[in-house]
Amino acid sequence: FPPNMIRNFSIIAHVDHGKSTLADRILEFTGAISKDIKNKQVLDKLQVERERGITVKAQTASIIYEHQGQKYLLNLIDTPGHVDFSYEVSRSLSACEGAILLVDANQGIQAQTVANFYLAFTNDLTIIPVLNKIDLKTANPEAVKEQMFTLFEIDPDEVLQVSAKLGKGVTAVLDAVVKNVPSPAVKCNINTPLRILLFDSWFDRYRGVVCLTLVVDGSMKKGDYITSSHSGKTYEVKDLGILTPQETPIPHLYTGQVGYFTANIRDTKDALVGDTFHQRGAQCQPLQGFRQAKPMVFAGVYPMDQREHTALKAAIDRLCLNDGSVTVQTEASSALGQGWRLGFLGLLHIDVFNQRLEQEQGAQVITTTPSVPYKVRIRGARAIRDYRGDEVMVTNPTLWPDTNVIVETSEPFVLGTIIAPDDYLGAIIGLCQERRGVQQEIRNLDASRIIMMYKLPLNEIVIDFFDTLKSMTSGYATFDYEDLGFELSTLEKLDILLNGHPVPELSTIVHSSQARKIGKSMCEKLKDTLPKQMFQIAIQACIGSNILARTNIKAVRKDVLAKCYGGDITRKMKLLKRQAEGKKRMKMYGNIEVPKETFIDILKR
Ligand code: GTP
Numbered sequence: 207f208p209p210n211m212i213r214n215f216s217i218i219a220h221v222d223h224g225k226s227t228l229a230d231r232i233l234e235f236t237g238a239i240s241k242d243i244k245n246k247q248v249l250d251k252l253q254v255e256r257e258r259g260i261t262v263k264a265q266t267a268s269i270i271y272e273h274q275g276q277k278y279l280l281n282l283i284d285t286p287g288h289v290d291f292s293y294e295v296s297r298s299l300s301a302c303e304g305a306i307l308l309v310d311a312n313q314g315i316q317a318q319t320v321a322n323f324y325l326a327f328t329n330d331l332t333i334i335p336v337l338n339k340i341d342l343k344t345a346n347p348e349a350v351k352e353q354m355f356t357l358f359e360i361d362p363d364e365v366l367q368v369s370a371k372l373g374k375g376v377t378a379v380l381d382a383v384v385k386n387v388p389s390p391a392v393k394c395n396i397n398t399p400l401r402i403l404l405f406d407s408w409f410d411r412y413r414g415v416v417c418l419t420l421v422v423d424g425s426m427k428k429g430d431y432i433t434s435s436h437s438g439k440t441y442e443v444k445d446l447g448i449l450t451p452q453e454t455p456i457p458h459l460y461t462g463q464v465g466y467f468t469a470n471i472r473d474t475k476d477a478l479v480g481d482t483f484h485q486r487g488a489q490c491q492p493l494q495g496f497r498q499a500k501p502m503v504f505a506g507v508y509p510m511d512q513r514e515h516t517a518l519k520a521a522i523d524r525l526c527l528n529d530g531s532v533t534v535q536t537e538a539s540s541a542l543g544q545g546w547r548l549g550f551l552g553l554l555h556i557d558v559f560n561q562r563l564e565q566e567q568g569a570q571v572i573t574t575t576p577s578v579p580y581k582v583r584i585r586g587a588r589a590i591r592d593y594r595g596d597e598v599m600v601t602n603p604t605l606w607p608d609t610n611v612i613v614e615t616s617e618p619f620v621l622g623t624i625i626a627p628d629d630y631l632g633a634i635i636g637l638c639q640e641r642r643g644v645q646q647e648i649r650n651l652d653a654s655r656i657i658m659m660y661k662l663p664l665n666e667i668v669i670d671f672f673d674t675l676k677s678m679t680s681g682y683a684t685f686d687y688e689d690l691g692f693e694l695s696t697l698e699k700l701d702i703l704l705n706g707h708p709v710p711e712l713s714t715i716v717h718s719s720q721a722r723k724i725g726k727s728m729c730e731k732l733k734d735t736l737p738k739q740m741f742q743i744a745i746q747a748c749i750g751s752n753i754l755a756r757t758n759i760k761a762v763r764k765d766v767l768a769k770c771y772g773g774d775i776t777r778k779m780k781l782l783k784r785q786a787e788g789k790k791r792m793k794m795y796g797n798i799e800v801p802k803e804t805f806i807d808i809l810k811r
Pocket of ligand 1: 220221223225226227228338339340342369370372
C-alpha cells in the first residue's frame with residue numbers, strides 16, 4: 207500500500223461512550239475478527255481492562271477496507287481513554303491524521319470528550335464527529351449535535367450517527383475515514399532515510415520489548431540496524447509485521463504504515479513512547495514532541511508479610527517491564543518494613559497497577575496514601591551540597607528539607623474540566639473552593655448543563671476529589687484534568703508526635719492554610735484507631751515546634767491484683783512494683799506500641 211492508500215486514525219471518546227464496541231464492529235466488518243465472538247472487545251487485552259471496562263494500554267489493528275472499488279489500508283489506533291494516560295493518548299494521536307470523536311447520544315459531551323477533542327485538535331487531526339448509541343430510546347442526537355456546535359463549532363450536518371452495538375452506520379464512518387482523513391503522505395517521505403515514531407510498547411518474555419511504530423520516512427525490514435534518538439542505543443530488527451489485531455509478520459514496513467517490531471530490547475525504559483528510531487549512523491532530526499512521561503502521584507507499596515518481600519520485588523519488576531512510566535525507589539518504614547515508593551501517572555494508574563499486582567502476580571500489598579511531588583528551593587552551601595543542587599524534588603515527606611534552608615516551595619497544578627447539570631453549580635463551586643481551586647471559566651453547555659474550568663493543586667484532587675464530586679452530583683458530573691506544571695505555594699511539613707516522638711510514616715506535606723484542619727483530623731483519627739495502653743498517650747500534630755492540634759488517649763489500668771484474693775501483702779507489693787517498672791520501661795523508650803494495623807488503617811487509602 208503506497209502512503210496515499212493508507213489512513214491512520216483513532217477513536218476518542220469519554221469512558222463508556224462505546225469506543226471498544228465500535229472498534230470491535232469495525233474489525234468484524236472488515237473480517238479481521240469473527241462475528242461469532244460477540245462483545246469480545248479484542249483490543250482490550252489486559253484482564254484489568256476487561257474487568258473495569260477501560261482501556262489502559264493502547265492497542266492497534268490494521269484492516270483492509272474497500273471503498274468505491276479501491277482497497278485501502280486502515281490503521282485503527284486504539285488510544286487509552288483515561289486522563290492518567292493522556293500522554294499516551296497524545297503520542298498515539300501523533301501517529302494519526304484523523305480521529306473519530308465518539309459521543310454517547312444519550313449522555314452528551316462529557317469532560318473527557320472535551321479533553322480528548324483538544325488533544326486531537328492541537329495535533330492537527332481531522333475530526334470525524336460520530337454519535338453512538340442512537341438505538342437507545344433516551345438518545346437525543348439533536349441536542350448533542352448542538353452541544354458539539356457550541357463547544358467545538360462542529361457543523362451538525364457533518365455529524366454521523368451509529369449504533370455500535372447493533373453495527374448500524376459503521377460503513378458510513380469508514381467511508382468518512384477514507385474520504386476525509388488525509389493520507390500519511392502529507393507528513394511522510396518514501397525517499398528519505400528511515401525515521402519511525404514509537405508510540406506504544408509492551409514486554410514479551412521471549413522476544414523482549416515489542417514496539418508499535420509509525421514509519422514516517424523510508425522503510426524498515428528484518429536485519430536493519432536502528433538507533434534510538436533518545437538513548438543513542440542501536441538494535442538489530444529481529445522481527446516485524448502488522449497487527450490484524452494478531453501479530454502478522456511481513457517482510458517490510460513501508461512509509462506511512464503502522465506496525466510492530468522486536469529488536470531484542472530487554473527493558474521497556476529503552477523503548478519510550480514518543481521516541482524516534484532511525485537508521486544506524488544516519489543523521490536524523492527526531493520527530494518532535496518527545497517527553498518522558500512524568501510520574502505525578504507517589505505511593506509506598508509494602509508486602510503484607512515481610513517474608514514476601516523478594517517475591518513482591520520480582521512481581522513489581524515484571525509489571526514495570528510492561529509499564530515504563532512507573533518509577534521505583536526502595537523505601538523503608540519501621541512500621542511497614544521494607545518496601546518501595548512507586549511513581550505513577552495518576553490515581554487510576556495506581557489502582558490499575560495494584561490490581562495487576564494482585565491478579566497477575568498474586569501479590570498481597572499495602573499501598574499508602576498517595577502524594578504528589580513537591581519542588582523545594584533551598585539555600586546554604588551545606589544543604590545545597592547535601593541535596594546536590596539548590597532545587598530538591600520531594601516525593602517522600604520524610605525527606606523534606608529543614609525549614610531554615612527553604613527559600614520557596616512549589617507544587618503541581620492542573621486545569622480541571624467539570625461538566626455537570628446546572629443544579630449542582632453551587633455545590634461544585636463550594637467543593638472547588640474548599641480544595642483551593644481558582645475558577646477560570648464557567649459557561650453553559652446547553653439549557654441544563656454547565657462546563658467549568660478550575661485551576662486546582664494536584665494534591666487536592668489525588669485522594670477523593672472525583673469520588674466526592676460524583677457523589678454530590680448523584681453521579682452526573684464528569685471530570686478530567688490536564689497538567690499545568692509547578693507553581694509557587696506555601697507548603698509545610700506536618701509531623702505527628704506520640705508522647706513527643708515523631709512518627710515519620712505519618713508526616714505529610716500540607717498547604718499552610720490547611721495545616722490546622724488536617725492536623726486536627728489526623729489526631730482524631732489516631733485517637734480512634736490507636737489501642738489504649740497502660741499509660742496516657744499524647745497525640746500532637748505540629749509544624750516544626752509549633753503545636754497545631756493535640757489530643758490524649760487515656761491509660762487503661764490493668765488490675766494486676768485481680769487474681770490475688772487476700773493472701774500475702776508482699777506478693778501484692780511485688781506485683782505492683784513489677785507493673786510500675788514495666789510502665790517505666792515503656793516510657794523510657796518513649797515506646798508507644800503502635801500496632802501495624804493502625805498504620806495500615808491510617809496510611810491506607
Ligand atoms: P473505555 O474502554 O472505558 O473507554 O469504554 P468504551 O468507550 O470502550 O466503551 P465500551 O465499548 O466498553 O461500551 C460501554 C458500554 O456501552 C457497553 O456496555 C456497551 O455494550 C454499551 N454500548 C456501546 N455501544 C452501544 C450502542 O450503540 N448502543 C447501546 N445501547 N449500547 C452501547
